[in-house]
Amino acid sequence: MTEDIRFEIEDDIAVITLNRPQKLNAVTPEMADAIVAAVTECNDSDTIRCVIVTGAGERAFCAGSDIRELDTYETPWQFRNRPDYCDAIRALLKPSIAAVNGYAFGGGLETAMSCDIRLASDNAQFAAPEIKLGWIGGGGMAVHLAHAVGSSNAALMIMTGDPVSAERALGWGLVSEVTTQAELMTRARALAKTIAARAPIAAETAKLNLKAAFSMPVEKAIEYERDLQTICFATADAAEGRAAFKEKRQPVFKRR
Numbered sequence: 001m002t003e004d005i006r007f008e009i010e011d012d013i014a015v016i017t018l019n020r021p022q023k024l025n026a027v028t029p030e031m032a033d034a035i036v037a038a039v040t041e042c043n044d045s046d047t048i049r050c051v052i053v054t055g056a057g058e059r060a061f062c063a064g065s066d067i068r069e070l071d072t073y074e075t076p077w078q079f080r081n082r083p084d085y086c087d088a089i090r091a092l093l094k095p096s097i098a099a100v101n102g103y104a105f106g107g108g109l110e111t112a113m114s115c116d117i118r119l120a121s122d123n124a125q126f127a128a129p130e131i132k133l134g135w136i137g138g139g140g141m142a143v144h145l146a147h148a149v150g151s152s153n154a155a156l157m158i159m160t161g162d163p164v165s166a167e168r169a170l171g172w173g174l175v176s177e178v179t180t181q182a183e184l185m186t187r188a189r190a191l192a193k194t195i196a197a198r199a200p201i202a203a204e205t206a207k208l209n210l211k212a213a214f215s216m217p218v219e220k221a222i223e224y225e226r227d228l229q230t231i232c233f234a235t236a237d238a239a240e241g242r243a244a245f246k247e248k249r250q251p252v253f254k255r256r
Contacts, residue, residue: 005034006056007041012049012196013189014042014094021057024103026066032085039088046255049196049203051092052188053115054099055108058181061098061124064106067133086139089114095195095203099188100124101181105163110139113148116207118174119188120166121181126174127163147214148174199237200255 006017016038018025027035042048055061073079089096089111098104098115105127112118112126128145130136136158145154149172157164166178179187195203205228212224232238236256244251 002028002030002034004028004031005038007034007038009045009048012047013052013192014038014045014048014050015052015054017054017056018062019056021055021059023066024060024063025055025057025108026063027085027107028066028069029072029082032083032088035085036083036088039092043091043093048094049200049255050192051094051096052099052185052192053089053096053111054185054188055101058102058123060103060105060108061100062105062108062111063103064108064110064129084139086110086114090140093204093207094200095207097188097192097195099184100126100166100175101184103127103163105129106137107139110137110141110144113144113174114140116210117176117191119177119179119184119191120169120175121184122166122178123181124166124169124175124178125163126157126166126169127161128158129161129163131159132161145174148172199232199235199241199251199253201235201237202232205232 004020006019008015016035018027018031020026020031042051070079073082086107096115098112098118100112100118100120102121102123103125104112106129109126109128128137128141142154142158145157153172166175169175170178177187209225209228212221216224237253240253241251
């Protein structure tokens with residue numbers, strides 16, 4: 001784990017912080033490796049139930065990959081097959097929240113969109129600026145933007161590279177809420193605690209179900225949803241939920 005990534009666990013919530021504020025939290029290969037390691041630990045944990053991803057400092061969530069590092073790849077193919085931090089975030093089994101403070105540009109926008117829920121501070125800005133440098137995003141930019149904001153708005157962002165404000169991002173559905181910068185992590189932690197209190201297997205299968213909703217035909221997605229529901233229904237946590245309902249008490253879920 002590099003010092004440019006902070007990984008903290010408090011009770012059942014993990015926080016991955018991109019910790020390179022002097023460089024707008026731009027991601028280096030070492031940071032990408034550390035994110036992969038943090039995600040692996042989250043996935044292997046039986047106690048972590050929600051993950052927050054954020055950036056250190058007041059200026060940026062993440063400005064994407066460190067452009068100065070890109071020329072260190074010997075070939076475009078090596079660049080193509082590098083460990084990718086957006087892929088790592090998408091590989092999280094646990095529900096994830098992006099707390100976007102400041103710039104979310106390029107790979108930073110893709111990182112935020114790789115999380116399940118996005119919250120933004122009122123100074124946040126979102127951009128797909130790769131076209132200004134001669135390439136396009138490669139971490140899910142087009143597919144995530146098209147699903148989040150619609151084809152026209154996605155084209156506007158990808159083809160101009162210009163940023164949009166937190167207010168516009170909220171109106172487009174790119175983020176769920178906008179708070180002040182001072183309140184952002186408080187709100188993210190409160191939301192994470194709410195999710196962590198739910199049945200964890202159900203939360204993880206809900207995440208799978210949402211992915212299926214975007215990648216499967218409707219009838220197949222409904223069939224898959226029914227299978228996931230059946231799996232959840234067979235768990236000890238589901239039995240605990242039914243018992244708690246009958247006994248008028250709060251359930252105690254154990255991810256079993």
